[in-house]
Each structure stands twice: as structure tokens, then as C-alpha cells.
Amino acid sequence: MSLNKALTLYVAHFLDELVQAGVKNIVISPGSRSTPIAMLAAEHPDLKIWLQVDERSAAFFALGMAKASREPVAIVCTSGTAVANYMPAVVEAKESQVPLIVLTADRPHELRDIGAPQAIDQINFFGKQVKWFVEMAIPEDRQEMLRYSRTVAARAVAVCQMSPSGPVHLNFPFREPLVPIIEDDSIWKEGLDERRPFVNVTPPTWQANDELLEQLASKLLSIERGLIVCGPYDRPEFAETAVSLGEKLGFPVLADPLSQLRAGRHSKDIVIDSYDAFLRDEYIAERLKPEVVIRFGAMPVSKFLFLYLKNNPSIEQIIIDGEGLWRDPTLLAAEVIYADPLYFAKKLGSLLNKKIERNGHQFTNSWLESWITADRIAGETLYSVGKEEPDFEGRVVIELADCLPEQAVLFVGNSMPIRDVDSFFLSTDRNIRIMCNRGANGIDGTISTALGASTTAWPLVLLVGDLTFFHDLNGLLAAKLHELNATIVVVNNEGGGIFSFLPQSAHPKNFELLFGTPLGLDFSHAVKMYGGRFTRINRWNDLRNEITTSLASGGLNVIEIRTDRYLNVEKHRRIWNLANEKIKQYLQE
């Protein structure tokens, strides 16, 4: 019995310190070796547990919760390939800096690499995909070991949140017997004094020094043709701050859909949202070429913004990176400043205030006006033509943007949906948060991530293509088990729509086999199995009503709209051309 007691206290102290350090949720996949963590987690009064059988979906579900709540989430599974199923979400967490605490149960040392069942090499299993790996000690209830257990927990929560935030992996060797002894609430403190949390950790704030900021402020005020580019970055207060900075500098603010600058109460006068449409035109791109670009967040989704930066080496790119990474695929950065973007933008803005008064700087200039006008023309054309167009995937985004209510979350699949959102989700004063797994841009785990996000945000709409929907069908189980509310809009073009935009499409032989990959699946069956409501839209004019109805009702709702990949490409190209012709006319006036 003393073995169980030691196991119980060691794991109980670990979990309790996780909770004290701010972890509120743990996603559990069933298994035997992980019994001590699962059973104790279920008993902790302040830890909410979520079950998911498929560990791949479980990890993405946790990722979604962590992204939406901006708080670390723990996951736990048994030994063996269960651990391997965590890999996709761990990679995405690493690439998108999401704090995930991966707990894996393992055989003890004497049962490793000797053919014992379900034993694989879990030491450093995730390699460079995690920030920190700890092979935990065998459970003991000596004071020192309980301090150790608490200390690792506190540190894990801190490490996964420090820049660059990301996943950590703790591997627990457990010996049998595996069932903990849970008699009463004393297990959360027994054996150690009552300090809870045992240790508080304060992470640093990355700040640029005053001298650098002064110099930069003075330099920027002397420049007319400047841009602020806001890539994917999800931080409260950042939208207002970035826009205010742009206003003070007289620089247009290019807002990626994942920058959270397109939606909300802040001023959007200088927010540019249609650059992906008009920067694809060489003439316009040349006319709107800046001297300097200040970039925040990850590289934006838009391929044409990327090419515009890459093809103009004379643009001085100043990259503000709060994660200590190197997010410059143009390989043209002139300055990389490692600093917290929010603090940096605020402080730089405050320095400009002073300068402005001194210099009497004017913020209405032809540079800013050209951008604002081009963006207005593009936006109006995309919207007015797109919203009437049948068989056009961009229209799905327009309808969504029009009818999503205040506080909604729009979770977007990779491949075509995020690109359509980039093109067709225009600025709005409603608070709508747009999310996407944009770390590694995978089509996997999307349903699970969105459903994980739905636990802290409502109403949530997920927009995905059919391949992405298929890839994580198992993720729908969470909606059933946990009675979640979500609307999923599936744009079903029978395969990989993005390939029709790529050079592969010029080679018809084997194209459908290798790239188009039509699956021919009637998803209504799957949705029914998971207890959801499935609606197939037959008339494009019904789409908006159907979304609105679904948002008002609870539970899982899947709305499918069928499109044609070939028609869709043509319509995209036609609408972009239409907008750009009008802009060129304006610029040539």
C-alpha cells in the first residue's frame, strides 16, 4: 500500500501545483498506465477534465482551448503509440506558440526496451518540437520528491508560456500498482507544508530600450511612404495600439485576418484589408511601394503581400518579434527587434505624440489616401460582386462576415478557406475573433481545435473545405461527449481546391488522382452519427438564413455547400481583375 500512497501524493502534488499555477483544463485519453494522473485529475476540485479517445484529436482539442483562452492546457495519455498521436498538435503548438503541457505515462526503466507491451522509447520523443522535456523521477513521497514534483509542475507552466511559448513534455514512469488512494482532500497537501502554490514564477517582459525607440521614432517621422503590416497575432489591446501608431505616423496598417485588426470597436480608417487582391497587380504594387515597413506578428497569409515585399529589396523591413523567432521568409529584414509587440507599439506611439506636437506633422497625405482609396475600391468591388455570385467560395466568407454576431469566433481551415477569408472578410465594427491553425498550416486537427476553442467562446463558426473536414472527422466526438455548440460550414468542392490555383493544374494527366482527390463522401452520415444536425444548401440565397438559424440554435450544426473547383478559380480571377482595373483607373487619374 505504501507504493500507492507515494504514487498518490507525488501525482497529487504535481497536479495541484499545475492548478495553482493557472492550469484549469486537462484533456484525458483513456489508458491504463496513465491511471494515476487520470484518476487524480478527476478528483481535483479546480481542474476540469475533458475526455477524447483519439489522442490526435485530444491534443488538437487542448490546443484550441489553449489558443482561445490564452492559458496553458494539459493533456495526458498512456504509453506507446498514444504518445505518437499527439505529434501533429505538438508540432502546431510549437509553430504557433501555444502553451501545451504534454503529460505521458511510461513504463518504468526496468520495463523499457525489453519487449514489454506498449513500451516505446518516449525519452525526448517529440525531439525539437517541444521546448522542454523532463523524464520525471519514479514517484516517491519523501518531502524532497514532493517538492520536486511541485517544482517541475510550476516550471512547466512557466516555460510553456515564456517567449516563444509552446509545448513542454513531461514523461512519467509509473510502476504497478497504478490505482491511487483517494480518501479525502488531504492528498493535495499531505507531506508538505501548506504553501499553495509552492512557488510563483514571474516571466520577463521583453522591452526595447528607450534610446532605440527614440531613434526609431525620429527616423519614422521623417518618412512619408511607410506601412505597418500586422500579421497573425492574437492579443487584446493590440488592434487599437497598432492603429493608433499608424495614425500618428500616417502609415496605412495592413491587417491580416488573423491580426484581429479587421474586426472590433477600434477605428478602421487606415486599416487596409484588401491588399491581397490589389498587390497581385504589378502596376498597383509598383505605385504603392513603400520606403519602410514595420511588421508585427507572423508573416501574413497573403502570398501577394509576401511577393511584394520579397520582390522589392529596397523596402526597409523592420520586424518586431515578441517570440525570439526569425519570421522573415523574404530574407530581407533590415532590422529585427526582439520586443513585446504590444509594449513596443504603445511606447513608440507615446514618443510620437510628443514629436507630433513639436513638428506639427500632417497625417493626411497622398500616400495614405492612395492606399485608403485603393482598398476602398477593392473592398467594394469584392463585396458587391462576390455577394451576388453563385458557385463562388468567396461568397461564403462574405455571407459569414455579414451575419456573424458580436463576440463570435470564426475559426478558419487552412488551404482555401483562410485565403478566402483574407480576400473577402472585410473590416467590421463587430467584435469577431478570427482563428486558424496557422503555425504549420496543416489541414489536420481543425475540427478538434475549433471545438476546443468553442469551450471558451460563443458562438463559434468553423469554415472548412471537405478534405480538412474529413481529416479530423473523429474530432466531432468532442461535440457529442461534451455537448458543445458549434456551427461548421463545409465548402465541399470534392477535393483539394487549392491545387486548381497552382501550376499542377496545368497538367491534367493524373491531376484528379493526385491533387483533386475527390472523396465522394456524403458527410450527412457522419454528422448524424455524432448527433449533429446536417443541412445541405441547394440555393446560394439560403446560405445566410441557414447560418443565422444555426447560430441561434445550440448543439452541433453542419452546413454543407457544394461548389465546383474549376468554376471557382475562374470567378476568383475575374473578381480580382475587376477590382484591380478600377484601382488602376483611379491611380492613373
Add this chain to the structure above:
Amino acid sequence: MSLNKALTLYVAHFLDELVQAGVKNIVISPGSRSTPIAMLAAEHPDLKIWLQVDERSAAFFALGMAKASREPVAIVCTSGTAVANYMPAVVEAKESQVPLIVLTADRPHELRDIGAPQAIDQINFFGKQVKWFVEMAIPEDRQEMLRYSRTVAARAVAVCQMSPSGPVHLNFPFREPLVPIIEDDSIWKEGLDERRPFVNVTPPTWQANDELLEQLASKLLSIERGLIVCGPYDRPEFAETAVSLGEKLGFPVLADPLSQLRAGRHSKDIVIDSYDAFLRDEYIAERLKPEVVIRFGAMPVSKFLFLYLKNNPSIEQIIIDGEGLWRDPTLLAAEVIYADPLYFAKKLGSLLNKKIERNGHQFTNSWLESWITADRIAGETLYSVGKEEPDFEGRVVIELADCLPEQAVLFVGNSMPIRDVDSFFLSTDRNIRIMCNRGANGIDGTISTALGASTTAWPLVLLVGDLTFFHDLNGLLAAKLHELNATIVVVNNEGGGIFSFLPQSAHPKNFELLFGTPLGLDFSHAVKMYGGRFTRINRWNDLRNEITTSLASGGLNVIEIRTDRYLNVEKHRRIWNLANEKIKQYLQE
């Protein structure tokens, strides 16, 4: 255009050498970066391509093909989390020594770790889970680089098949443009002389030396109480050889269901298949305690055989390992002999022939007779009681064993099904191959592995529980896309049946939540979506007919039978007790 030409020839020579070295199949998941490999693979006249969208299922599908065909299979996917989805099958391939050639497309060096889309760190991505990793050179069509490309291909095929066989990973950095130039068949040889294959590789055979074999033969002939234990091992000719060795030594041959000794034309007089039932009885285990055990293959499935070996340190265990591993979770091995099991058993047998003539050794002894009789009593009881019992999962195995035709493959899920097959699949003269993912014993990827196996074996029946069926539902897509024939028998006990056999079941609080995990899914919907036929068995007496009908028809057939986890445990225990009481009576006579 010369970039495309270099890319084309480099990849064409690589693929052609794979084919020349024996690779016949490649499983492709759609993606852009992997375009050169996918498009060229589709053109190779001797390479069969198989599409699967979900990379996790794709890799397991390839694993199943490789296992069933005993030949290496290649898989290819694009960069990013696609690679991560291969991890579970790669782990299983490593742990079960299956030759898998993992090809991943990657961004070139200048686009890595700088925020380019879909770029993750793929160098050594699978860590210790693969045997060999190669970061390929950037494609060039200089002679040296085409020789390099062919050499790596030939070596990859050799390495993945040499002991211990397992997965290898080749990571291909590809620059745009990605579309190869395929004009005619000259691409398979252009730029190099016409040697195809470019290089032949001959792997070694691991043989024990004659002196050791002579000594061992003479020692074994002096021992009466010996056993041969055959664990999971799937090799033609091995069954006859092992049985012949046992006959010459007068040692019973304990045959794991995955040893392939229970089914086939070879003599089964001394093959013991019910030891899992009777070794759980302490009295019987003590009475049937050997002096020496010769073990082939991995550790058998049976927990009670394991405990019998572990609890008797005086048993001299001689382990013949053809993979260079250390498969002895008892930690009691007296001898580990690294040698090819088939050659070893043949050679040892041939030495015994001589000795026998010289010594006039008698092979009918009371030791052998006790084992054979105990096994016969157990088998008869399990069969006769089990086959009449409703609500009993063991009966599903009995019915399957009775009606599977010649040349059938029975693919078995982990957790309860493989244990039930161990208990209830008794010896038969029909050639039936029994397969299972017994490397890491995961419940993941089982449908895909079985469907992969079905491409080379017919008829195939997969026996799984509901959690395992759920875990790889996406795997069913392969049956639809490739029009495969398979019968899947789902034992649906609404959750994790194995936990009812474990100590966790004594703790009812949270048991259903954490371990039972009932999903409440009506699988008929999913099966319908994939174009399969779904049958739910309501009367146990209909089970056999339904299986027989299904085997005769083509396509995907899913047969579900519902059981009760609690009743099932009780029935198992009662039947084992019944058999063991009879055996004790016999032994006490």
C-alpha cells in the same frame, strides 16, 4: 526549365532504383511540395500508387501492405504536420520490425525556420523511431548526383529490411518549380548508363556457429522437462521447423496466435494453444514447470505465460533473437542467441537427427503427455462451453475460427480481441494467417493496417472492439477509394472492455468516465458513408451465417455484435475456471 529537368531526373532515378530494389507500392497523400515524387510515382510503369488523404491512415495502410507482403512499402507526403501524422505508424513499424520507406517533401534550406508556410523542422523528425535518416541533397542532374540519388534509394531498401528491419526516413528539400517534365520513358535512365538496378545489395544471414549448436543440441537432449515457446513471428516454413524441433526434443511447443503455428498443414500434435487458460492456475503452473525454455519471436501475448516465466527464475530461458533486440521482459534470460530463428531451428533440428539415432531417444514421455492432455482438456472445454454462450466475446473468436476459409487472414485488434484470440483460437489445419499490430500494441491505425494487408491477402477479416474501430474510422476511406474487400467484425461493448479485467474496475467512482468511456455511436452511419454494408447481429446464433455470407460477398462489410462488459468478464472467468478444474482433476489422478 533546366531546374525542372534536374528535379525530374533526380527523383526519377531515385524512384526507379526503389522499384529495381523491390518496392512495388507507394502510398501517396496529396500535397504540393511532394508533387515531384507523386507525379513521377504515378508515371512509373512498375510502381502501384495508393491514395489516402489522412496521412496517419496512409502510413498504417502502408504498414499493413508491408507486413502482409513481407516487402518494403514507400509512403510520401508534403511538408509540415503531414509528416507528424506518420508518427504513430512509424513507431509501430519500428516496434514490429516492418520495412517502411518514409519519404517527406520539405522546403529547401533557405526557407526553413524563417516563418515560411508549412515549414517545420523535419531533420531527424522521427528521432529514434527510425533506423536511418537522410537529409537528401538539393536535386541536381549531374551524373554524381544521379548516382547519389540511386544509391540512397538502394540503400534505403536494404537498410529497412536488415535486422532489425524497420522504418527509414528520407527528407527531400524541393525548390519551386515543383512540376516535373515527363515526356517519355527516357526519364528512368537519362543521364546515367543503363545499369538497372544501379547497385544490388545483399544482406547478411545471422547464423549461430556450429560449435554452439552442437553443445546446445547435446545439452537439450539430456533434458526431459523442456518447452519451446513461439511468440509473434511471421515467417513461412517456421511452423514446420519449430514443430519438428519440438518433436525431436520431446518438448511441447507453446504457440502464440501470432506465431503462425496454430494454423496450417504442419503437424499440431505437440502444439499447445490453451496455455493462457491453464497457466493462470497456480497449481497447474507449478505441476507443469520446465527446466528449460527455448523462446523464438517476440514475447507472447499471454500475461499468464509471462508471469509463469517471471515467477520461476530457476527456468533456464534460451532466447533466439533474429532482430538483435532484447525481448525479455522477465529479465531472466540465461542465454540470448542472436541468430536467424528459421536457420537456427533447422540446423539445431538437423543435429538432433544424428543424436537421436545414436541415443535411441524416446519422444513419448510423461512430461509431453501431461502438457498435451492439459491442453486438450482446456481446448475442449473452452470450445464446447464458449461456442454455446451468448453475450460472450470469446465466442466471436470461436465462430470465426470455425468458419474462416483456407488462406484467410484474420487481422486482430489490440486490447481484448488479441487476448480472446489467444484464448479461443485453437489449432486448425486450414492455412489461416493471424496478424496484429503487436509492436507497440496500440488501438490506433488498425482499420488501415488491416485494409493495407487486404491488398495482398484474401479473404480478410478484421476483429476489433468499438474504441479501436472508432480510432481509425478514417481508415475506411481506403476501402471505398480502392474498392477493397474486407469483413470487419466489431465487438461493441460500448467502451474499453479490457479495463473491466484490471484493478481500476474495483473503483466505480469515475470508472465509466475515465476507463469505460462509452461513446454511444451508431457505426452504421459511418459505414454507409464509406459505401460499406453494415449488419448488426441481434441473435448470437446468426453470427456465423453472417460472417460466412459476408466472406462470400465482396466489398466492405461491417458486422457489429453488441456485448456487455460486465457479463463478459464473468463469463471469461467462469470458463477458465471450469477448464482448470478439469485439468487439476487429471493432474491429480
